[in-house]
Amino acid sequence: MPADPRPDFARVRAWVFDLDNTLYPPELQLFSQIEARMRAYVARALGVDEAEADRLRAQYWRSHGTTLAGLMAEHGLDPDPFLEDVHDIDFTVLPADPALAQAIRALPGRRIVYTNGARPYAERVLEARGLTGCFDAVYGVEHAGYRPKPDQAAFEAVFALDGLSPREGAMFEDDPRNLAAPHAMGMRTVLVGPAPEARPHIHHHAPDLAAFLRQLV
DSSP: OOSOOGGGGTTOOEEEEOOTTTSSOGGGOHHHHHHHHHHHHHHHHHTOOHHHHHHHHHHHHHHHSSHHHHHHHHHOOOHHHHHHHHTOOOGGGOOOOHHHHHHHHTSSSEEEEEOSSOHHHHHHHHHHTTOTTSOSEEEOGGGGTTOOTTOHHHHHHHHHHHTOOGGGEEEEESOGGGGHHHHHTTOEEEEESSSOOOOTTOOEEESSHHHHHHTTO
16 A cells, blocks of 8 residues: 555545444444343344344344344344434443544545444434534434445445445445445545455555544645
8 A cells, every 4th residue: 555645535525434443443342332232132122042142143244234234134123223222322431532533624525424323323422522513414324224334235325315426435444344335336445443454445544543534634
């Protein structure tokens, strides 16, 4: 990858960020709270013990993109009560990040959050991180008709809703699976997280998101 990433982002006019483990570091363990609530919800909804619920949660994540998508496809689960329940967590573990807020605000063009969670949950995460007002739009899984990333149709639905041209966009994600469709659509792709992965659909790696963004402006 080039030492100076700026030329690779010269055409970018829309900056799309995943939420969980992207706009906050994974070591804060926020998503582990959600996983625990998903396990309990699956156990109640399907009448299984928590060990089986955890197995199904992981299986559906692998085969359907998210646990929710698997529950909807395999069991006809109503998504809204699920999303409300699993996102009822403690947000005080998230510190504000003024450096990240400054770096995002400095990006030229439109700034967007797109998550497989629900928008109300995303807005609470942004508030806790001091990122409220940094973005022009926040989209959740509900805006894609509950189709999750990595399904390309999910990206297409959200981008059409926003009026975003993928060839003028960049996608920031912690899950390598979720960068394949944006790459195919012509976006610049950035894997956010501690470890790089050498895959054709990943253009850049950002172990520190704020530091990486500062290189672009």
